[in-house]
Amino acid sequence: xxxxxxxxxxxxxxxxxxxxxxxxxxxxxxxxxxxxxxxxxxxxxxxxxxxxxxxxxxxxxxxxxxxxxxxxxxxxxxxxxxxxxxxxxxxxxxxxxxxxxxxxxxxxxxxxxxxxxxxxxxxxxxxxxxxxxxxxxxxxxxxxxxxxxxxxxxxxxxxxxxxxxxxxxxxxxxxxxxxxxxxxxxxxxxxxxxxxxxxxxxxxxxxxxxxxxxxxxxxxxxxx
Amino acid sequence: xxxxxxxxxxxxxxxxxxxxxxxxxxxxxxxxxxxxxxxxxxxxxxxxxxxxxxxxxxxxxxxxxxxxxxxxxxxxxxxxxxxxxxxxxxxxxxxxxxxxxxxxxxxxxxxxxxxxxxxxxxxxxxxxxxxxxxxxxxxxxxxxxxxxxxxxxxxxxxxxxxxxxxxxxxxxxxxxxxxxxxxxxxxxxxxxxxxxxxxxxxxxxxxxxxxxxxxxxxxxxxxxxxxxxxxxxxxxxxxxxxxxxxxxxxxxxxxxxxxxxxxxxxxxxxxxxxxxxxxxxxxxxxxxxxxxxxxxxxxxxxxxxxxxxxxxxxxxxxxxxxxxxxxxxxxxxxxxxxxxxxxxxxxxxxxxxxxxxxxxxxxxxxxxxxxxxxxxxxxxxxxxxxxxxxxxxxxxxxxxxxxxxxxxxxxxxxxxxxxxxxxxxxxxxxxxxxxxxxxxxxxxxxxxxxxx
Numbered sequence: 001x002x003x004x005x006x007x008x009x010x011x012x013x014x015x016x017x018x019x020x021x022x023x024x025x026x027x028x029x030x031x032x033x034x035x036x037x038x039x040x041x042x043x044x045x046x047x048x049x050x051x052x053x054x055x056x057x058x059x060x061x062x063x064x065x066x067x068x069x070x071x072x073x074x075x076x077x078x079x080x081x082x083x084x085x086x087x088x089x090x091x092x093x094x095x096x097x098x099x100x101x102x103x104x105x106x107x108x109x110x111x112x113x114x115x116x117x118x119x120x121x122x123x124x125x126x127x128x129x130x131x132x133x134x135x136x137x138x139x140x141x142x143x144x145x146x147x148x149x150x151x152x153x154x155x156x157x158x159x160x161x162x163x164x165x166x167x168x169x170x171x172x173x174x175x176x177x178x179x180x181x182x183x184x185x186x187x188x189x190x191x192x193x194x195x196x197x198x199x200x201x202x203x204x205x206x207x208x209x210x211x212x213x214x215x216x217x218x219x220x221x222x223x224x
Numbered sequence: 225x226x227x228x229x230x231x232x233x234x235x236x237x238x239x240x241x242x243x244x245x246x247x248x249x250x251x252x253x254x255x256x257x258x259x260x261x262x263x264x265x266x267x268x269x270x271x272x273x274x275x276x277x278x279x280x281x282x283x284x285x286x287x288x289x290x291x292x293x294x295x296x297x298x299x300x301x302x303x304x305x306x307x308x309x310x311x312x313x314x315x316x317x318x319x320x321x322x323x324x325x326x327x328x329x330x331x332x333x334x335x336x337x338x339x340x341x342x343x344x345x346x347x348x349x350x351x352x353x354x355x356x357x358x359x360x361x362x363x364x365x366x367x368x369x370x371x372x373x374x375x376x377x378x379x380x381x382x383x384x385x386x387x388x389x390x391x392x393x394x395x396x397x398x399x400x401x402x403x404x405x406x407x408x409x410x411x412x413x414x415x416x417x418x419x420x421x422x423x424x425x426x427x428x429x430x431x432x433x434x435x436x437x438x439x440x441x442x443x444x445x446x447x448x449x450x451x452x453x454x455x456x457x458x459x460x461x462x463x464x465x466x467x468x469x470x471x472x473x474x475x476x477x478x479x480x481x482x483x484x485x486x487x488x489x490x491x492x493x494x495x496x497x498x499x500x501x502x503x504x505x506x507x508x509x510x511x512x513x514x515x516x517x518x519x520x521x522x523x524x525x526x527x528x529x530x531x532x533x534x535x536x537x538x539x540x541x542x543x544x545x546x547x548x549x550x551x552x553x554x555x556x557x558x559x560x561x562x563x564x565x566x567x568x569x570x571x572x573x574x575x576x577x578x579x580x581x582x583x584x585x586x587x588x589x590x591x592x593x594x595x596x597x598x599x600x601x602x603x604x605x606x607x608x609x610x611x612x613x614x615x616x617x618x619x620x621x622x623x624x625x626x627x628x629x630x631x632x633x634x635x636x637x638x639x640x641x642x643x644x645x646x647x648x649x650x651x652x653x654x655x656x657x658x659x660x661x662x663x664x665x666x667x668x669x670x671x672x673x674x675x676x
Binding site: 053056075082108111157 | 229233236240241582583585586587588589590591592593594596669670673
């Protein structure tokens with residue numbers, strides 16, 4: 001069992017008002033699943049995503065990641081988890097400007113305690129870029145890459161530490177339909193060949209259709 | 225390894241915006257450059273001031289006999305006869321902080337050359353070291369008399385430019401001419417270089433310099449204590465050759481000694497002029513000499529000194545205070561300019577943190593801990609400051625070099641100031657970079673990632 005949520009609740013406090021966003025979510029995700037999280041805006045899917053991605057803490061409930069309860073882990077422990085076990089892909093790519101694709105890809109290794117040498121880091125970054133088909137663009141800056149290429153660099157970055165799970169937040173939101181298909185194909189490949197668990201947030205039915213399992217959220221509760 | 229990575233990271237981040245980095249660090253560059261240039265120029269000029277002051281006699285110590293006090297009547301200072309040539313030799317030999325020393329015998333008599341006569345302010349008998357102690361250079365014409373002349377009491381002398389003008393007039397070489405000092409004829413062997421008036425306004429060129437033995441034994445006679453002037457003061461029994469066996473006079477009985485009031489006779493000198501190794505060592509030299517002379521004169525611990533030591537420590541103190549004030553002033557300017565520079569760094573770092581909020585969020589999302597972010601921005605600010613510091617050092621040294629070349633001001637490089645500049649710029653970077661870095665590390669990754 002990779003991920004297990006038990007009655008997760010999240011309440012935001014705005015001034016004196018308490019706004020419940022997640023109202024008791026329980027779900028289980030196995031290693032190697034391909035899940036799409038869907039919902040209207042304001043349904044709480046982004047909040048759920050942040051909690052799943054260890055960026056945020058639930059107000060209440062239990063979150064077991066690989067069997068360990070991490071809902072009460074310290075910030076540093078969660079940072080390490082994000083570094084080692086989780087890959088993120090964002091809607092707006094979030095690449096460092098004026099930094100080569102290679103340097104962007106190996107950036108997370110800076111925060112890895114394993115202590116690879118600079119040469120080993122570059123070696124690994126190169127392999128990753130090759131995997132996403134950007135072998136020729138290693139020295140390019142993000143501004144010299146197309147949207148699809150940028151997102152592929154972001155995927156390579158997410159995979160640099162070989163995490164078991166990849167979170168993608170509207171990964172095709174900023175891409176045209178052609179490149180969207182390319183990127184989605186890449187996710188499908190990764191899930192099929194490398195058994196990487198993929199959890200993506202989307203509000204597009206087309207994208208959600210690529211996934212094997214769809215979780216619909218509405219008003220802070222799971223619908224199906 | 226990890227530290228190096230952080231350094232590299234900071235360097236890359238700064239390189240992403242080179243113009244801004246350069247402008248940001250400009251405050252530090254100017255501050256450090258000003259400090260370095262001022263230190264080098266200041267040190268150079270303070271050293272040259274020190275040199276001129278020591279030329280005026282800041283390192284000099286004057287030893288004089290104490291006054292005599294017989295029957296309640298004090299005579300003026302210098303009236304006792306307690307200093308001997310052996311004291312002088314012992315000072316030179318045993319006091320480590322003494323650079324050079326010269327005995328001085330003075331006379332005030334009429335001097336005649338041809339049909340002109342003059343009464344010089346100083347007729348000094350000494351050794352060739354006199355010109356060193358008094359900071360005269362070597363003679364402009366002729367040469368110095370030698371130690372041998374001192375040993376053999378030769379009738380040779382050097383004259384100052386005032387004496388030369390009064391006795392010979394301009395344009396006439398006095399070398400080899402005879403002058404009469406008191407009743408003795410001296411041959412002029414050299415002319416002392418002109419020194420002008422001293423700090424008290426006395427003409428230092430109104431001087432005749434001769435071997436002290438000649439002046440003592442042939443011109444002044446061995447002066448005795450003033451209280452014994454009724455005695456046989458015209459007889460001089462100098463102990464230039466102290467091992468002479470037979471005594472001139474039969475031993476006096478105790479009553480006779482008490483009766484005659486005659487001070488024990490020995491060759492006396494009027495003053496000993498000493499120059500310390502450096503003006504800072506005047507105090508030490510004074511202490512060494514005091515101890516040595518008390519020992520030599522066999523004074524009991526309670527007894528007063530039978531000599532006086534006058535140093536020009538006032539001048540030395542002034543010198544020290546001047547340079548202290550100068551250093552403090554420089555330090556103040558340095559602090560102000562560095563604080564201004566530091567505020568500039570803080571300002572731009574804050575802008576940079578805001579601008580890079582998304583980057584911070586991303587770094588946190590991929591596993592950076594708050595302390596990683598803190599360190600990154602701290603190192604960035606420090607690298608920026610160090611970089612500015614290094615440019616500043618180069619600029620400052622260049623400026624000092626230009627000043628010394630173009631304006632001919634004395635400058636002196638100061639490794640201490642350079643080390644301090646590097647340390648200060650690093651400290652400025654850490655101090656003023658801390659707040660922005662801390663602010664960056666406190667960011668919430670979710671908020672930061674969503675920041676537009």
